[in-house]
Amino acid sequence: MRADFINPFLKACLNVLTTMAHIQAVPGKPYTKQEKLAEGDVTGMIGLVGNKAKGSMAITFSESSILYIASKMLGEQQVQLDETIADLVGEITNMVTGGAKKELTDNGYKFEMAIPSTIMGRKHVTSHSTKAPIIVVPFSTEEGDFFLEVCMEE
Amino acid sequence: MRADFINPFLKACLNVLTTMAHIQAVPGKPYTKQEKLAEGDVTGMIGLVGNKAKGSMAITFSESSILYIASKMLGEQQVQLDETIADLVGEITNMVTGGAKKELTDNGYKFEMAIPSTIMGRKHVTSHSTKAPIIVVPFSTEEGDFFLEVCMEE
Numbered sequence: 001m002r003a004d005f006i007n008p009f010l011k012a013c014l015n016v017l018t019t020m021a022h023i024q025a026v027p028g029k030p031y032t033k034q035e036k037l038a039e040g041d042v043t044g045m046i047g048l049v050g051n052k053a054k055g056s057m058a059i060t061f062s063e064s065s066i067l068y069i070a071s072k073m074l075g076e077q078q079v080q081l082d083e084t085i086a087d088l089v090g091e092i093t094n095m096v097t098g099g100a101k102k103e104l105t106d107n108g109y110k111f112e113m114a115i116p117s118t119i120m121g122r123k124h125v126t127s128h129s130t131k132a133p134i135i136v137v138p139f140s141t142e143e144g145d146f147f148l149e150v151c152m153e154e
Numbered sequence: 155m156r157a158d159f160i161n162p163f164l165k166a167c168l169n170v171l172t173t174m175a176h177i178q179a180v181p182g183k184p185y186t187k188q189e190k191l192a193e194g195d196v197t198g199m200i201g202l203v204g205n206k207a208k209g210s211m212a213i214t215f216s217e218s219s220i221l222y223i224a225s226k227m228l229g230e231q232q233v234q235l236d237e238t239i240a241d242l243v244g245e246i247t248n249m250v251t252g253g254a255k256k257e258l259t260d261n262g263y264k265f266e267m268a269i270p271s272t273i274m275g276r277k278h279v280t281s282h283s284t285k286a287p288i289i290v291v292p293f294s295t296e297e298g299d300f301f302l303e304v305c306m307e308e
Contacts, residue, residue, distance in 0.1 A: 043273065045199060045271055047200060047203070047269065048201065049266040049268050054267070056268055056269040083281070087283070112208065113208070114208050114210055115208060115282055115283060116283040117210050117212065117283070118280070118282075119278050119279070120278060120279050121277060123275060124273050125240075127237070127271065127272045128270070128271045128272075129270040129271070151269060
């Protein structure tokens, strides 16, 4: 995967959290996922199919981070992982991918988005069936961390 | 989603299990997922983007069913959910979608597959962010059940 694929996702993620939740998440240094397994409590996932590449994007949240983000987005304290949270994670996944899509299209990478899915379950792990590198961006918030993962096969 | 979308997935799933694992899984009656949450221990998921529709397919296995299937496919007793199982579920997801794709293409529904992802975690639940119906086919094996879910937005 070209390194310039990841930046539009990173920026879109920051942008969604700033505008929708008034949260300034702090991105860490992107790295290549070596072990295939990242752990989280809620994951939003979406498939991407483009003219030059196909791929998959996942955002994996700890319970504390998504309850914090959801509380700020919905203006109401969220205390448990339920359907409201699943819907919201689907929306976040859609908005982040939509934002990245716009910038990538401007750069000549046109792709279409499949339907976002959400997985909830304590300490689940995700992996992607690809030989392409999986780029991970860790983010921290005041109430815990989350991870953005993108893999694209050219 | 047109009902005739689901049959190619159902047939491909039976075909993969018969040829790769020599297992005759028994499909139950397909139904529309009303509650968004289905429970399982390992899920393979893939995004689909076509000329007439976009969607998402998920196969959610109980631990007992996937260990049984994996043991038969690999010719060696599998006793825990590990990376071998994650890889295998990614492969199964790919093969089922590839088989369905062939038949759907013959029927005029051309689509491209994104990259399969696998989620492992006890009793996780999956949901799809769509207003389109989600069609579920339950399957039973000698060692437990699994579920095929397909949603397509036209």
